[in-house]
Amino acid sequence: MTEDLTEKNVQRYFDSMIAVVLDSSELRGLDEKKKKVLAEKIRDHFDDIVLDTLLNRLTTEQLKDLKESMARPEEMEEKIELYASAMPTFYDDLNDRLRNEMLAMRDILS
Amino acid sequence: MGFFDKFRGRSEDSDTEEGLDLEEPAEEPKVEKEPEGPAFRIGSGYQKRLAREYSDLESLKGWRETLAMLNPEDVARFAKGRLVGKGALTGDPEEIRARLLESLDDYIATQEAVRGELLEGIKGTTRLREQIDKKGAKVLEAWVERATDEELLKAQYRLLGGKGSRSENPEELREFLLEALRKEAEADKEGKGFLGKLSARLGETKIFGKPVTEFLTGGVAGGAARMVIRRGARTAFFVFGGFIGAVGGGAAAGYASGAIRERVSETFARRRVIKELNEGEGGLGELSEVDIKNELKLLEKQLEEAEARERIRAVEHIRDRRRHLLWALGKKMGKLETPESMVDAMGDMDIEGGEESTPEIDPETAERMALIAEIRAAKGETRARILKAAKRGAIWGAVGGGLAAAALEVIEAIRGAGGAAVDEGTEALGKKLGLLGEAEATSSPNPIVIEVGDAGVPDGSGIDPGEIAGVPGTGESIIDIGADGGLAGVPEYIPLQGELASVDVPEGSSIADAVREYFVDVNGVEPTPLEFQGALSEVMEGNGLGLDQIYGPAGADEIFTGSRALDMSGMNGFMHELASGEDALSAMDGIPETIGMLPRNFSLMEGSNPWNESHKWLDQFFGEGNFTNADIARIDRALCMDSKIAWPEAGVTGENWVDHRAIPVGYEMNFGARTRATLLEILTEKSS
Structure with a gap:
C-alpha cells in the first residue's frame, strides 16, 4: 500500500514538473495531442537525469553487480533500491538536478 | 518496580522526610489555563533542516503530503526529535502523525508569511549594495578605521592574504589593511585594481545581456530569495553579508594581496555572479551569444578540474549548466526553430555532454x-x-534518514569502528524500510561519497589523508575530496581549511566562546546546540583535548582561560559537511540536539535530591518512561562524575537507598560531557 502511494507520489512529482515545462510560452498553445507526445519526451529526459544521477554514484563494484543482475529483474530492482536508499544526498541531488532542468527548459522555451 | 522507579514516581511537592513517595503517583494537577500558542511545533533544528533541504515551499508541501501517506508508525518514529511540545510523542501513532502534520502546516504558513517580509528585506540590501558600489574603497576604509580590535582580528582572515600579512596585533593589522586598501585604490585609479575590474564586470559590462542595475535589483533579489528558502538562517548571512561576500567582500579581498585575492578575484566573483543570476528570474533565456560562449569556455576549464578531482556533483552541475547553455545557444542561432525541435534536442543531448574527449583514460x-x-x-x-x-x-x-545514517556509518567506519558498521547499518536500514526481510537481510556494498573539502581531511577526524581513496574496513566506499565551495553546493562563504587554520583564545575567554564566535563569524548565525556540540567536539579533538575537558564544574566558560591558539581545521571540515548537507550528526537528528539543550547544570533545591531533579529534566526532555533502571544507573553515575561527587557520597548505599541529605542544598549538579556522552550512547542504542 505504502509502496503504491510512494510511486504515485513520485509520478505526481514528475507530472507537475512536466506541466511546468508544457506551460512555457512556446508550448502552451500546442494542441493536446502534440503536448502529450512532448510530455513523454520530457519525461524520458527527466528519467535520463535520474539514471545518470544514480549511475554516477554507484561504485564500480556495484555497477558490475547491477549489470550482472540485470537478467534477474526483481533482484536488480531490490539492489538498486537498496543502493539508492543508502546514498547520501541522493534525494536532494536528484531533486536539485531535476528542478534545475525543469527551470532551464522553461526558460529556453519561453 | 525497580528501585529507581520509586524516585521517578515521586510527586514534585512531596514533603516526606526522605523525599520519597512510595505510594502510587499523585494525580497530575489539572491545568487551568491553556498555554499560549500552538501546543506542538516543529523543533528548531528540524526547521533549519527543512529550510535547508527544501528549495521552495511547494516541494515542502510535497514532503508533507508524503508524510501524510506513510505508515503512521514510521511517521511517529520519525517525529521523535522533530516534533516538540509537552506530550507531543504520547498517544497512538495516528495522533502523533496528525500533530506532526499540523505542526508542519503551521510551519509552512509561517514560512509563507516570512517569505514576503524577506523579499522586502532583500530589496533593502540592494540599496546598500548601490551605496557601497558608489563609495567603493572608502566604505571599507571607514570600516577598518572604526572596527574594534576584536573585529579586526577576526576579519583579517577574510580580508588579508599572503605570507606575513596577518598579525595578532590589532594596530599592525589595521595598518596592513589600510595599506592594502591604499595600494588597491592607487591601482584602481589606473583601472588596474580589483574595484576597477569589478566595476567593469558588474557595471559597464552587461552581464548576460542585462545591465548591471537590473542585476542588482532583480537578479539578486530573485537569487537571494531562493537562497533564503533553501538555506534558512544561513541566508541571513548570504543576503545581508552577501553583499559583502559578493561585492564588498570580493572587493575587499581583491584589495588585499595574496592567496585569497587570487582565489576570490576572477573565478570566484564571476562564479558567484553567474550563480546568482542563474538563480534569479529569467537569466538563461536572455543570455547573449557572447556571454554564452564565454561561459562555455569557463565551464570547460571547470569541468576538467572537477573531473580530475572526481567530484561527482560538480561534474553533474557543470554538465547540466553546459547543456542548458547549449540549448540557449541553439535557440539564439536559430537552430532550434520549433518547440518540437527544441524538446527533441533536449531529449537527444547526452546527459553527460558526451562529445568531450577524455584523452587519457585509465583501464x-x-x-x-x-x-x-x-x-x-x-x-x-x-x-x-x-x-x-x-x-x-x-x-x-530521504524518508528513512538513510542518507545521513549512511554518512554517519561511514564516518564511524573510518574512525575505526570497521566496515561492519557500514554493513550493519545498511542491513538495519533495509529492514527498517521494509526492503529487506529478517531472513533475507544480507550485507551489501555501500556506495558512499563524502566530500570533505579540498584542503584535506580535518585534523582529529581520525581520517588518514593517505587513505582517502578507500575507507579502511570497507574497501568500497570512496571519499571524494572536493575543491572550493561553489561547484558542489558548498557555499563559498565557508572558509577553506587552509585559509582559516587557527584562532586565538584570548585571555579571559574560553574555547567554547571561541568556537561559538568563530561559527557565528563564518556562518552569520548562532549554531544550533547540535552544531555547537559538533563544532566544539571537532576543535577539542583536533587540538588533542578531551571532550570531558569542556565541561567543568563551572561549565566551559572557565576552562582554558589562558591565551592559546586553536587549530580550527577540523571545525572547518565540519562546517563544510554541515553546509553541504552531509553533517554526520544529523544522522541522529533530534537526539544530540535534545542533549545539547539540556541545561548545563542545575542546583539542588530544599527537599530535593540529585536523582529526582535530574530525572525531572530527563523526563521533560526525552519523555517519560524512556529509560530503564539500568540506563538510569549509568546516567546517574556519569552525573556524579561530572558533578565532582563520589558515587557513594551521592547517597546510594548498599541498601539501594538514596539520601538526598548527603548533598547540600544549592549544590550545582552538572550535565557534563560524561553525562551527555552516556545519554547519547543510551539513546543511540535505543534508536538503532
Missing part, C-alpha cells in the same frame, strides 16, 4: 564508463524497473 575508468554505458542503454522494462527502483530508493533514503 579502471574505462571499465566503469563501459558499465555505465551498458546499463544506460537498457530499454523497455529493464529501464523502467531501474528507474522505478532508483526513485523509490531516493524517497526511502
